[in-house]
Amino acid sequence: MSFQKSKFHHPRLPVNDLGLTYRDYEGALSTLCAGCGHDSITSAIIQACHEQSIPPHKVAKMSGIGCSSKAPNYFLNKAHGFNSVHGRMPSVTTGANMANRDLLYLAMSGDGDSASIGLGQFAHVVRRQLDMVYMVANNGVYGLTKGQLAATADKGVKNKTGELSIFTDIDLCVMALQLGATFVARSFSGDKKQLVPLIKAAISHRGFAFLDIISPCVTFNNHPKSTRSYDYVHDNVVTGAIADFVPVKKEITSDSAQGGCEDICLHDGSIMRIQKITADYDSKNAMKAIVDIEEHKKKGEILTGLLYLDPTGSHFHEINNTTDTPLNQLDQDTLCPGSRILSSINDSFR
Amino acid sequence: MRKTDTSSYQHFLKVVDCQQACPAHTPVPEYIRLIAEKRYDDAYMLNWESNVFPGVLGRVCDRPCEPACRRGRVEDKPVAICRLKRVTADNKGNILHRLPQAPFKKNNKRIALIGAGPASLTVARDLLPSGYEIILFERDAKAGGMMRSQIPAFRLPETVLDEELDYIINMGVECHFGEEITSLKNLLQRKFDAVFVGSGAPTGRWLKIPGHEKVSTHADTGINWLSNVTFDHVDKVANSVIVLGGGNTAMDCCRTAKRLGATEVKVLVRSSFDDMKASPWEKQDALAEGIEIMPNYSPKEYVFEKNKFVGVLFEKVQSVYDPIGKRTLKATGETLLVPCDFVLVAVGQDTAYPWIERDIGLEFNKWQQPVVNKNSLQSTVKQVFFGGDAAFGPKNIISAVANGHQAAISIDLFCQNKHPANDRPESAFNLISQKMGIHEWSYQSKISHQERNLVPHINWEDAVKELKQEVELGFDEQLALEEAHRCLNCDVHTVFEEKSCIECSACEDVCPMDCISFVEYNPDSAISLKEQVLPQLKVSTINPQQEILVSDKLKTGNLMIKDEDVCLHCGLCAERCPTGAWDMKKFVLSNIASTIKEKQ
């Protein structure tokens, strides 16, 4: 058995601004099933963080319960992390973000974790616009508990044991759009060309960024009746626009901006470059995105790519007017300014 | 679609770089695995079959396999392949019963061998079991060629050599020791079905600088002097000795002089230290024994004062390199007189063919080397074959062995009235799955990160006291096992099957070396496959020496590309593959000797 991956790496691996290779962003060797889509998401996250030169110790990996929620163990082993109770990742992340707004919150959840037991938590963290990257590995089943249908499974599909999905499916992207998320995208674990730029943009985005990533469960949901199998997704994925991420330091060349490209400037100065595939694609119209998603679904297609982006939206700390200094850095005197200040506050209520 | 052609063994042999680099294509990783299993007899026999002298070569081989070893691409140093070969010889039991057992059923063909060096003896060993009668002529009193006469016993003990020579001689060689062939014409009249010339390159070169005519009593060629030491014609040397030259002969000369009691030994060489021809380990050993190596000195004159030899005059030179790396020596004008009592000239050696008449149809080229077909080693006299140093000038033992195998095949074909060059057999090959169960392989797939082990040796002060005391002690079992685990099992290939691949990219994601990439490819594009594919590889700068494996079109139209260059053969790709599209398969050649060919 080889539960070890050699520390040898390619002698010509590129290093990033921090002098790190992508191998420095890895975690433990995955114990997920061979061929699980979640492992591809892991490697996309590693690639995105490496290329963005994210200092691993400035990241908190948050997750709930599920195969997908195990994934943070397999990337960024030098980052902080919290593997919470099933469906409770959003509230734990909210708490952590309140205490330390300086960290990058990379959250990894599953469609069971977020659309079933954690649906309430999911809805509220979107509403609150918490500054985080919220990723869901969407495989249409509860992988960890052996393949029961998840709430995201399309109505009318069957799981591996033949159980029919009889209820309306939940589309988390549609919910996120309705609830005011400022960054909403859908992608496919098997398409890193699309996924990596989206993760990078989600990291650069300030505010709540939601990424629903179709991620086939090879063991329990890769059969011919599934709409989350590798073959089905390969055959039925469509995209409205190709979104490329241009980091801050890269000079923007005018000729590549030609040819129907639209550039959206993100909070940190990086650029999301959109190249339309369908003429009526519009990254600024949440209502239209919802309609597009549903229309494609009717045709049996899965619409992927950047669905909606508002780089100017506010996030929780701004809305709530919290202090710029992370709470965990405030000292006793600042937090507890003494009886004189307290009485002046009390006086103001009289 | 230009899927990589994997129908011949060549594709797979290329990935086993050590085996490919070994002139005799010794199955290195296989014998290293056998060592790891402590199956020393099996490991020895596997070596014996391909390189004939494992105990000898495990000590003194030139080791072209080691610079080729893929381990050197992922860390500092290659696997100590040569030292591991010695481990098989040191730890084997009695293997006599595993050798081909004489008497063999005769085929009534008589083959004459000239010289009893490694080339001739390999021919003998390969042909005897098929019933050939082998008649060997050697001018020395014993077999071995330069392995005995020139390579000093402190590197290669006589007992080791004798044992491996006897394995062959006892298979039934008719030996004529002390019999020098002085006329090939006469020999050819003695009704041999074929003649193999393995007479080596026995003549040491002199340096024809001023004073050369007078210096003979104060100088000798290195190879002549070394054989005189071996055969006890020389047992002492002057106090102060200088050695001219920077090759392995120079290293053996200086170390031998030290052992015969010279108090001051210097090696002066025209090249820089790094460019010296001697193997790095021989230079290190010489330095460790207190020998001074002085690079960048070109000999100018043997200096005599009042008819008395006083030393050698040198000019300091500088190596300058042109843009393609070709070296020229630039004189600096600075000179140095190095006083000494005795000079050993180790600046090269040549073949010598005064005994081959020039009117028998045997053609020589302008360098006075016989003209031979490089694959069959057949000369222009069709029953005469050449091999080893005799054919191509001074090389090394393993090349002589490889030539021996080639010539044996040729002679066998020739004696059956087949064409030695055109009718050569091809090797078949097998790919055997190493899968034992889920995540279980029949080889150690876990990568050891252990650094190369140094071979233990006797202490350097004692080493120079005894002429015949072997310096290296060889690996003990623990070091041997540790070193064996460093091998990356490059003969266990990653074999890909397009039709099972679901393109989940699990292999691409897990590979620690970024060997695997799934890429888009447009067959209708005017842009070549290479140009389309290379920029998409995970690490796009490829090693031009190594080919990339290109798959057939996959379901999505994409291609799988594997860059073999730095693959660790760790099997993670196959373990991570949900459908078994990757398997780890051991590559086995059925006829290694037939794969020895002229390097293209």
Ligand SMILES: Cc1cc2nc3c(=O)[nH]c(=O)nc-3n(C[C@H](O)[C@H](O)[C@H](O)COP(=O)(O)OP(=O)(O)OC[C@H]3O[C@@H](n4cnc5c(N)ncnc54)[C@H](O)[C@@H]3O)c2cc1C
């Ligand atoms: C000092 C020195 C050190 C070396 N060290 C190494 C080393 O560490 N590793 C390595 O791989 N190689 C080494 N070599 C090279 C190696 O010894 C030779 O390349 C190798 O022995 C060549 O084998 P061969 O069979 O072609 O010929 P040889 O070994 O040269 O054998 C030729 C034989 O033919 C006999 N012979 C010649 N002419 C006649 C004739 N007319 N009639 C009858 N017999 C004849 C000779 O006596 C000799 O025994 C070294 C060489 C030298 C000089």
Ligand SMILES: Cc1ncc(C[n+]2csc(CCOP(=O)(O)OP(=O)(O)O)c2C)c(N)n1
């Ligand atoms: C409170 C609680 N209820 C139920 C479970 C059982 N359980 C574990 S994982 C899981 C579903 C996970 O599904 P998903 O989030 O889609 O992850 P996947 O394994 O599919 O990636 C469930 C129901 C649990 N661990 N805790």
Ligand code: SF4
């Ligand atoms: S059960 Fe499914 S989701 Fe879980 S690790 Fe296996 S393939 Fe992945």
Ligand code: SF4
């Ligand atoms: S690692 Fe082993 S098999 Fe690979 S080249 Fe080196 S010795 Fe040969």
Ligand code: SF4
């Ligand atoms: S065996 Fe497979 S996983 Fe291991 S280095 Fe080679 S290609 Fe990569």
Ligand SMILES: [Mg+2]
């Ligand atoms: Mg799930």
